[in-house]
Amino acid sequence: MAATEAPHRQAGFALPLALRFFLATALLIVLALGAAVVVTYVQGQRIAAQAVDKSLDTSAAVQREAEQRRLEQLELGLRVIASDANFVKYIADATSASSLPGLGGDAAPDVASMRDLLGDRQKEFGFDLGILLDGKGDVLARTDQTEAFKESLAADSLVAPALKDSTPFSGYWRQSNKLYQAAIVPLAQDQNVVGFLLLALAVDDALAKKVAKVSGAQIAFVMPVGGKQELVASSFDGAQVAELKNALDAGFDAKAVGAGARLNLDAGGHAWVARAAATAAPGEADLGTVLVLASADQIVASYQSILNSVLLAGLASLVAALLLSFVISKGILRPVSAMAQAAEEAAAGNFATRIGSEGKDELARLARAFDSLLSDLREKSDMEGYVGNLARFLPEPGQDGAPVVEVRTRPMPQPVAPRREPLALLGLEFRDLLTLPAETPPEDVLAAQLRVQRVLDTAAAAVGATGRASGGARWLFALAGERRLVDALSLLREVLQAGGKAPAAALADGAMVRGAAGSTDSLIGAPLVQIDRLLCDAGAGQLLASRQTGDAVRAVLGADAMSAATGAFSGKQFYALNPAVLDRVPAPLAPAAASSPDATVRRDAVGAATTPRSSEAARQLRDNGELAPGSTLGGRYRVLSVLGAGGMGVVYKAHDLELDDIVALKMLKPGALMDAEQLDRLKSEIKLARRITHPNVLRTFDFGEVNGLPYISMEYVRGMTLRYLLREAKRVPYSAGLRIARQLAAGLAAAHEVGVLHRDIKPENLILEANGNAKLMDFGIARPVRRSMPGHTQPGTFLGTPNYCAPEQLAGEEVDERADIYSCGVLMTEMFCGALPFSGSNTMEIYMAQMQQEPARPSALWPEIRPELETLIVRCLKRSAAERPASAAELAAALSQLRA
Numbered sequence: 001m002a003a004t005e006a007p008h009r010q011a012g013f014a015l016p017l018a019l020r021f022f023l024a025t026a027l028l029i030v031l032a033l034g035a036a037v038v039v040t041y042v043q044g045q046r047i048a049a050q051a052v053d054k055s056l057d058t059s060a061a062v063q064r065e066a067e068q069r070r071l072e073q074l075e076l077g078l079r080v081i082a083s084d085a086n087f088v089k090y091i092a093d094a095t096s097a098s099s100l101p102g103l104g105g106d107a108a109p110d111v112a113s114m115r116d117l118l119g120d121r122q123k124e125f126g127f128d129l130g131i132l133l134d135g136k137g138d139v140l141a142r143t144d145q146t147e148a149f150k151e152s153l154a155a156d157s158l159v160a161p162a163l164k165d166s167t168p169f170s171g172y173w174r175q176s177n178k179l180y181q182a183a184i185v186p187l188a189q190d191q192n193v194v195g196f197l198l199l200a201l202a203v204d205d206a207l208a209k210k211v212a213k214v215s216g217a218q219i220a221f222v223m224p225v226g227g228k229q230e231l232v233a234s235s236f237d238g239a240q241v242a243e244l245k246n247a248l249d250a251g252f253d254a255k256a257v258g259a260g261a262r263l264n265l266d267a268g269g270h271a272w273v274a275r276a277a278a279t280a281a282p283g284e285a286d287l288g289t290v291l292v293l294a295s296a297d298q299i300v301a302s303y304q305s306i307l308n309s310v311l312l313a314g315l316a317s318l319v320a321a322l323l324l325s326f327v328i329s330k331g332i333l334r335p336v337s338a339m340a341q342a343a344e345e346a347a348a349g350n351f352a353t354r355i356g357s358e359g360k361d362e363l364a365r366l367a368r369a370f371d372s373l374l375s376d377l378r379e380k381s382d383m384e385g386y387v388g389n390l391a392r393f394l395p396e397p398g399q400d401g402a403p404v405v406e407v408r409t410r411p412m413p414q415p416v417a418p419r420r421e422p423l424a425l426l427g428l429e430f431r432d433l434l435t436l437p438a439e440t441p442p443e444d445v446l447a448a449q450l451r452v453q454r455v456l457d458t459a460a461a462a463v464g465a466t467g468r469a470s471g472g473a474r475w476l477f478a479l480a481g482e483r484r485l486v487d488a489l490s491l492l493r494e495v496l497q498a499g500g501k502a503p504a505a506a507l508a509d510g511a512m513v514r515g516a517a518g519s520t521d522s523l524i525g526a527p528l529v530q531i532d533r534l535l536c537d538a539g540a541g542q543l544l545a546s547r548q549t550g551d552a553v554r555a556v557l558g559a560d561a562m563s564a565a566t567g568a569f570s571g572k573q574f575y576a577l578n579p580a581v582l583d584r585v586p587a588p589l590a591p592a593a594a595s596s597p598d599a600t601v602r603r604d605a606v607g608a609a610t611t612p613r614s615s616e617a618a619r620q621l622r623d624n625g626e627l628a629p630g631s632t633l634g635g636r637y638r639v640l641s642v643l644g645a646g647g648m649g650v651v652y653k654a655h656d657l658e659l660d661d662i663v664a665l666k667m668l669k670p671g672a673l674m675d676a677e678q679l680d681r682l683k684s685e686i687k688l689a690r691r692i693t694h695p696n697v698l699r700t701f702d703f704g705e706v707n708g709l710p711y712i713s714m715e716y717v718r719g720m721t722l723r724y725l726l727r728e729a730k731r732v733p734y735s736a737g738l739r740i741a742r743q744l745a746a747g748l749a750a751a752h753e754v755g756v757l758h759r760d761i762k763p764e765n766l767i768l769e770a771n772g773n774a775k776l777m778d779f780g781i782a783r784p785v786r787r788s789m790p791g792h793t794q795p796g797t798f799l800g801t802p803n804y805c806a807p808e809q810l811a812g813e814e815v816d817e818r819a820d821i822y823s824c825g826v827l828m829t830e831m832f833c834g835a836l837p838f839s840g841s842n843t844m845e846i847y848m849a850q851m852q853q854e855p856a857r858p859s860a861l862w863p864e865i866r867p868e869l870e871t872l873i874v875r876c877l878k879r880s881a882a883e884r885p886a887s888a889a890e891l892a893a894a895l896s897q898l899r900a
Helices: 002-012 017-082 085-097 111-125 159-165 205-215 239-251 254-259 296-347 362-391 442-463 484-497 526-537 547-557 579-584 591-595 615-620 676-689 722-729 734-753 817-833 843-852 867-876 888-896
Strands: 129-133 139-142 169-175 178-189 192-202 218-225 228-234 262-267 270-278 289-295 415-429 466-469 474-479 504-517 522-524 543-545 562-566 573-577 637-645 649-656 661-668 700-706 709-715 766-768 774-776
Touching (some): 017 085, 017 169, 017 192, 017 205, 017 270, 017 289, 017 296, 085 111, 085 139, 085 178, 085 192, 111 129, 111 139, 129 178, 159 178, 159 192, 178 228, 205 228, 228 239, 239 262, 270 296, 415 484, 415 526, 442 466, 442 474, 442 484, 474 484, 474 526, 484 547, 504 547, 526 543, 543 547, 547 562, 547 573, 573 579, 637 661, 676 700, 722 766, 734 766, 734 817, 734 888
Parallel strands (some): 504 543
Antiparallel strands (some): 129 139, 129 192, 169 178, 218 289, 262 270, 270 289, 415 474, 466 474, 504 522, 562 573, 661 709, 766 774
């Protein structure tokens, strides 16, 4: 008891679907929004850091641009001054006069005049410092000194390269504790260097502020003085300068300058990020460093504000999304709850619930599909109840009016008396089936086996042999009678002539016990063991035989028929058939003549063996031309009963002994066999009907002819035709009729899809199984949609049932799928309304009514008919084919929209 209650107790703790859906949705929302906020925050921080770097890069680029522009300004002034011939001549004369012996060469140059000359140029070009040097690098005059002091700059880092190469040179330059941007050029006269001119612009706060104003960042110039870094110039104001100096003292590493390091400094209560760049080439660190500083606080502050807004918006969105999720979850799952309740009621047998939904989303489609399913279940239930009630009064098979229904039970075994008789056994092994590649698809393996089976069936039928597959790729055939060895070799010849890989073969002959408990023979005897042993030693295309059997073959076909051969497996000697002998094997007698003791064989004019219908087959026919129950047709079909008979044919219920199944056999009566057109029509039916495979079409299996009797094997069904149902009830209830109409349209659409017209749709050709499934049958006058060969109905010829035929069909004109649609309209009128749309005593009266009158309105015959169904039926009955539904598929789609 406790075990049975546990599931219910656990189920009580299960959360409702709506709450679980909400929790799952809420979890996804939290994860999605949380991930979005985290990613946004992290990305914002990264973007802020990138913004700081970008600001530094931009400011550094502007600083370098300003630096380069000042140097270009200096170089321009130098080139102008150096290109002044008078200035150069004056310097040359002054320096040469003081250096020539006897001309006052020991006299000092006129320093005051040269300084005055430099002063004039300083006012003109605005440089901060100007120096004249002689060719050795000694100072001749400076703008920052009023008197001449002997001084040499030959070893200066800026002057030395110019002296060495006599070329212009520029860059940062240090004089004492001052930092300059300077440029030096040689002064030449008549291609002789007479001296050098050096001009410099001071690096000061004014310069730093000017660069800072353009770049948007703070600028600081730092230079080593007395072992520590001194602030030379900066764009900072007031107390920030002192803070910057303290920060430099505490955190500036001059060794990292060459690598363009990024430095973090605190100055003036703010966090600064600095990018350092040397003012000179590596190894000249005494010239100092340029620092480009950006306020990290200021740059990050704007991004931080955005990130804070994102966090607040994310939280607000999360709360709103959770509330909406709860409301939406309940709304979305309301139809699901309704469907669950409807399903529970349907399980209890109530199919009347309707969900209903007007939307276009998936749930609305699901609700409509659920309503459609409930409607189908209602129709199926009504149909099964209706047909089941009528099925109680069905007559037994063989009685008048008894229709056909599928039976799947096995028949009672037919005992066969055991007997001992001499038999020839022929064993064949198709080894190529065993050596197919491992990757061969299974369906291809089975198809190859089926091809072999068909060849063997044909060959065995020619000699009247009985055969069966004995496992793997082996088949065993038994032959009786005096000609059994010859017939066995004839069977082998037929197999070899069919083409394909030749099998290994074995032949044994001897007495065997033969009997059966059912429809399958059992064989017991030594030849079976001989066949197994011989097949192991036989090669492909080789037939081995035992000594006794080989001697018997030689006695019939000659001494050269057999020769000695070594077995491939055991190495022993066996008899092997000479393949050339197969051409001398006589043709087999017809199976009926060979197997019937009292059959007589006659010769025609050219000597070919022919056989009349055997007396055994004749005894099987009743006086009315029907096969008697218990008779066997072609050795395969045992007739169980007569299902129905018409003027030209009979339908039997039969047991297929080969497949152990129940089938229906449709045969022409012997009296109709002289009509070649009827025989052609029978062949046409099998060719067309075999194309169709659908649950609502009666399956057709095969065509055959035995002793001049052609037949068609079909699916066997026990149930009732629609005609029987209409005779009993006059009209069909709406739900059941709707289901039958849909199944008729579906089966007809399958036939049209493979290009087959039925041309005889009527209640007699629609059969209903006990479960209410309808099957369209009897394609006896069917033909292809597009006629491509003669032999079918010719123009002007009418075939069909007049009451159900379209006007163009009655007139013998060319018809298409819409003729079958018209017949469906007539059948639906009779099924739903209990009457035909047109009346007439003969074909001409019906045709004239169709051409001159409108069909009877379904609502006049049945006032309660649904308007949409009436509209569809009237459309199917239109006189003009162009106004009808274009296809059975279109008709099926229209019927699917109607609900019970």
